[in-house]
Amino acid sequence: MNKPAEQSLAALRQGTTLSVNGTAVRLVCAPSKRLAHALREDLGLTGTKIGCDAGDCGACTVLVDGRQVCSCIMPVAQAEGREVTTVEGLPQSGCLNRLQQAFLKHGAAQCGICTPGMLMAATDLLARNANPDEAAVRDALGGVLCRCTGYRKIIEAVLAVATADNTVDSPSAGAAVGSRMARLDGPAKLTGAEKFGADVAPAGALFLRIIRSPHARARFTLGSLDDFRRRYPAVEGIISAADVPENSFAVFPTPKDQPVLADGHVRFRGEAVLGLIGEESALRAIAEADVPILWQPLPALETPEQALAATGDWLHDFAPENVLCRGRVVKGDVQPALAASSFTAEGEFRTSHVEHAYIEPEAGYAELFEEDGRTRIRVFACTQTPYMDREEVARVLKLPLDAVHVVPSAIGGGFGGKLDVSVQPLLAVAVWKMRRPVRMVYTRPESMISTTKRHPARIRVRLGCDSGGRLTAVDFAGDFNTGAYASWGSTVANRVPVHASGPYAVPNVRAVTRAVYTHNAIAGAFRGFGVPQACIATEALMDDLALQCGIDRLEFRLRNALRAGHETATGQTLAASVGMTQCLEALKPAWKEALACVAARNGASAGTSRRYGAGVACMWYGIGNTVIANPSTMTIGLRKNGRFMLYNGAQEIGQGTYTIMPQIAADALGVPVALIDQIHGDTDQTEDGGKSSASRQTFVSGNAVKFAAEDLNGKLCELAGAPADARIELHGTTLIARAAGAEKRLDLARCQTDARGDIALGRGTFNPPTVPLDANGQGVPYATYGFAAQIAEVEVDVDLGTVKVLHVHAAHDIGRAVNPTQVEGQIHGGVAQGLGLALMEEYISGRTDNLHDYLIPTIGDIPPITTHLVEDPEPLAPYGAKGVGEPALIATAPAIFGAIRQATGVRVDFAPCTPDRLRALLKRGTP
Amino acid sequence: MSATRYLRPTHLEEALAALGTHPWTVLAGGTDFYPGRVGKPVDVDVLDVTRIADLRGIQVAGGAVRIGATTTWSELITARLPNVCAGLKAAAREVGGVQIQNAGTVAGNLCNASPAADGVPALLALGAEVELHSGSGARRVNLGEFVLGSRRTARRPDELVVAVHLTPWPEGAKGVFLKLGHRRYLVISVVMVAACVALDAAGRIARCAVAVGACSAVAQRLSGLEARVVGMRPDEAIAGITNADLTCLTPIDDVRGSAAYRRDAALTLVRQAIEQAATP
């Protein structure tokens, strides 16, 4: 009975008829094709995003007959005759609709990759319930994950649709810094227009599929690739180690320990071995087992303990004992100081692999192009650091730097995970071999098994104080599991000891670290570079000492807090912008209230399994690289049309540099920010802004922008014949330079321009001043530091071991909030990641490499977050502004653990504190 | 890769006839089908059952309920059902997020037979029966006998699940569903417990059904406990519940929790579920 089947073939030829955003369309593709893929590939509606292809993230949410569904798990056939609405269908007569407007105003989109899904889910809700409460918003948006915002601004925005006027004004001249102006890239993110790594590729681009190691450690040989290609004619090309001109890369000059494609030996599960090139669906259909790789699995060194004990068995010949790097800061004499202390506390703490879980899997394309008689390569991909990508691509292809053009895509979240190259060198090798454009998109599991993680740590600490509750000594030893390749392991090993004594004045410090190679996933950069792990350990012991001393936990921290004039563990005297005490003072009312609330709730729930607690934790964080130079150069020009062009090399990763840099430029020039256009990230057009990491862009690139603007101001004044310190104004295409009574005019239309169209170009460079650390780690590792204190209030069900965070209060000294909405957004997002780190996130290769089993907080897990912005300006910084990206998350986990401790009496010495682990700990009691 | 076939019939007979002659893979909401194929094309012939009228809709007659196979969780949430189905509705609200509830179906959940399927304990506690049809006839199977193991059911390849049937409970009986997971939404259960309790005029337990999920390959009814508590006041029943009542559970250690924890949490949740179900 084949009749129905024949009907279906006929249907396939006819295609599926549906309405998309009000227009009737016919999709001629396999009826089982995922609707999300059809929307993107067949209709070019790339506003619908794909984060997992498995229903787990909600990025692909569209409306079908007005109801939200995940279009990645819906067959095209089921859309037959139905009305599909995507983000592209939201704007009304070309303008943002009310919901989009509210998202813009409230800063509800950061990187923007989750935004289309959020908007569609919210649209469904608002159509049914025009005036929802917060619980209804959470229920409706519960199926869309966001890794950036901590959801609070999204909730605010959805609630504000019904209740508030959400128009946003652009600040006037001189009023940009400190304003809550909307993100300049907001509209693109809210309409689906923004192009992420998977959203564009040259016509006819081939697809690259990577075959990866299923073993943590193995040797392998390749069978006959010619036979394989005869069996699979769809494979148009194959790349292996033999095709890589220089098969080694890494973020630092030494060691360049990671191959682009493994050469006979793999060191972690997920390592790239072979690349197949051809048409995507044909490549995807090839079973891994059919690819001729002969594996010889070897016993893996799974833990740092094993790796350190594995005499003679080194992952890399250059790293005896499997130690990549040691970090050390020593000041005073710890042992006698501890012996003489009135109180001491000690413990051993462990944390797990944590996945960045940005919602955008790595993607991009590469192509060759001819320019000035030579062949160049262009790489378009998601990255936090276009200039480092350029170096890596040039290196592996053995090309001069200027043969490589990196164009960063919009980036759907990074958090440190896109500081390492991923697709870039693979695409480069493939395009070089094929001489045709090649694109690739990681699947979610591929992204998770192959990219970097937060370092698991094992930390032993002793802490002492005198009878007055003043810290006497910190003795800290931390081992960090750096996995198979170096990545940013040495950064972690070097940054942690500097921060190990916390934001406190401690006369005697010994802090030593090791980054240890294992056959695990590569651990690299992740928001905080090891400091969050260290902070969990030391803040727990701060609570111990406070309890022993009988001093309130916040008071104890205040007593020891670093103040201006204090000396740090590295012997640096902090001159200014040390807002630690202000942060704690700002939290005092909330702390008093929280403690009273805890007492009342515990009283009211006596006899039940619910216990309440509050915790407080502090952190400090050096802004920029640890000692290593990290300059930024920015340029800005004025064009004949009377508008400025900012060549902004400070990569936007959702954190807001696309908005912050123009804000600073506008105020430095004294012009409205609306007059500034931008070219962003492109390595041919911008200068090197350095990487978007280490919370450095506002401080470092912000300074460069300010200097560039001042330089331009001077040049324009000179052109106008005014003194260099005159202030400029633009009236259409006339520039007026005013200085003490005099006024000069310049008709821009008559000016000469350079090849790019700039009448004059201002240039500014800034590199934070530091002093190298000596053998004992003494020196000036950072020019300035961010400070923060956070309070967490929790409810624990002691019978089930479950923890619910009820409220977080976050006080951050950020020097100056260039854009308070964005600072709050960073804090919310950091708190959410800190909560995940504390309670649920654990990456286990092979078991949690998808967003179904690897859990990050949903909208229902993030409590209200009250932010307190402390502005103790940094004299070296632009308008006093320091960074907040990483400081946002560091204090959260220890504050939650402190709260659990108050609620239950047990000290949590591991992360994540999942219900089963907490329940086991509660049964055991604190040792 | 040869082109695969896709069939989307409107009549049950057409679907059953097809199933009788060719190994079609049944597809309903796709929420289990597609996640199992990330990064891979669909390489099976698909029988899409979402257009078959006989598989749709919910009918309530007296206390009996017929839930069509392709009923989505969202449809279940908004349906008017007897009070004893409150636990089933609560389970529906706990499945994934709204998008999954809008697409995922009841029969899909049962046929997928995951040990962590939320629908299974909720329907087990209600005493559900599964109605299966094939070209050669129809049969009804108790849910407890339908799900045989992890990812294994009593469905023959030529059969379709057409509906799930619930038999009446006494007026006033109440159902409860408690799910324990590591986060609020979109979470696979570590343990879940469904309970239905009917009280007599004196406030004593007249009928009780308890099912525990994610603590064995197939969710289990606690029949010993159910029988023992009949005639007891809820508080004495709850006080008497011990690990001995849970011996039919065989939890395992996995990334979501240890076996010991599951046992421990199941005990707590069974007590809570009965308490809530016995509270009018």
Ligand SMILES: Cc1cc2nc3c(=O)[nH]c(=O)nc-3n(C[C@H](O)[C@H](O)[C@H](O)COP(=O)(O)OP(=O)(O)OC[C@H]3O[C@@H](n4cnc5c(N)ncnc54)[C@H](O)[C@@H]3O)c2cc1C
């Ligand atoms: C993000 C996400 C979250 C989830 N969360 C949960 C959760 O919290 N709890 C939970 O229990 N589940 C959860 N699931 C799993 C899934 O959504 C449910 O199991 C759902 O009910 C499956 O129904 P479906 O119609 O989508 O099944 P499909 O994927 O269409 O089919 C599932 C299986 O059932 C078979 N089948 C379907 N209908 C029939 C029929 N009528 N006759 C015979 N065989 C049939 C199919 O052949 C297939 O083997 C989640 C899934 C995702 C993607």
Ligand code: FES
């Ligand atoms: S892409 Fe569809 S849910 Fe993640």
Ligand code: FES
């Ligand atoms: S803004 Fe939500 S994931 Fe980035």
